[in-house]
Amino acid sequence: MADSKNIIIGLLVLALIVLLVFLAFRPMTYSSTYSQGDYQPGQMGPGMMNNPGYNYSYGPGMMNNPGYNYSYGPGMMNNPGYNYSYGPGMMNNPGYNYGYGPGMMGNMMGNMMAIYYPESKPVTQDEALKSLANFSSQYGSNIQVEDVMIFSGNYYAVLKDTNSSQDIAEVLVDRYSGSAYPEPGPNMMWNTRFGAGRTTTGAPEYDLNETKKLAGDFLTGYLPGAQVLESHEMPGYYTFDFGRQDIEGMLSVNAYNGQIWVHTWHGPYLGEENITG
Numbered sequence: 001m002a003d004s005k006n007i008i009i010g011l012l013v014l015a016l017i018v019l020l021v022f023l024a025f026r027p028m029t030y031s032s033t034y035s036q037g038d039y040q041p042g043q044m045g046p047g048m049m050n051n052p053g054y055n056y057s058y059g060p061g062m063m064n065n066p067g068y069n070y071s072y073g074p075g076m077m078n079n080p081g082y083n084y085s086y087g088p089g090m091m092n093n094p095g096y097n098y099g100y101g102p103g104m105m106g107n108m109m110g111n112m113m114a115i116y117y118p119e120s121k122p123v124t125q126d127e128a129l130k131s132l133a134n135f136s137s138q139y140g141s142n143i144q145v146e147d148v149m150i151f152s153g154n155y156y157a158v159l160k161d162t163n164s165s166q167d168i169a170e171v172l173v174d175r176y177s178g179s180a181y182p183e184p185g186p187n188m189m190w191n192t193r194f195g196a197g198r199t200t201t202g203a204p205e206y207d208l209n210e211t212k213k214l215a216g217d218f219l220t221g222y223l224p225g226a227q228v229l230e231s232h233e234m235p236g237y238y239t240f241d242f243g244r245q246d247i248e249g250m251l252s253v254n255a256y257n258g259q260i261w262v263h264t265w266h267g268p269y270l271g272e273e274n275i276t277g
Helices: 002-025 125-139 208-222
Strands: 068-071 083-086 143-151 154-161 166-174 180-182 227-234 237-243 249-254 260-262 269-273
Touching (some): 125 143, 125 154, 125 166, 166 227, 208 227, 208 260
Antiparallel strands (some): 143 269, 154 166, 166 180, 227 237, 237 249
């Protein structure tokens, strides 16, 4: 009886969390092939409990999922912080796990629900870069950090595999806590090497030039006068910096379906750090 009660309470907590995440992330993705009655802006998959929200769960069952699963936050089934779970179940997962940061209302939400005290100060640049270097080493000894960009909310960097000379992942360092973590959004959902995109089948339909055109067409409405400035080819998608004169933001285009995901979690662009290593 007690187990059934705990499961019901857990389901209610999960439903609330899914709803909060859906409301926070729903304006982020756009389809280049949108039509009435088809894909809706902000739609991110079927969701837990058939909720049309944002969901990081892959497999046949929520409580005993043998597939690929992300879970977040200290209050979700007693999960201590930001983590990836690779194993049989969300409630009893003995699989592969990372734990980072303060949980759902902090880093996972990509700075969108961040709350600061008036006296809050950013960590030093040296501290942020050290955190970035330590975190990137988890991807292997052949990883090079490049294209470090500084935003008001975080440091952004691209990780490059020096063996293949390919960009493989995007990572962030929270500018106030100093915590390093994989970038949310396309890096987690579309990345065909380290993210949920590993389940993607078939060949990409869009190359660099085609995705750049999709991004440019989208920007005519999203930020009139903005142009694509720089690009990175990531596994399964392309990431572009954009702006009217200098960099004002970042977006990614899915190489398989042309969907566009705006990186709304960075905050204003502050500059670039010339570092490679």
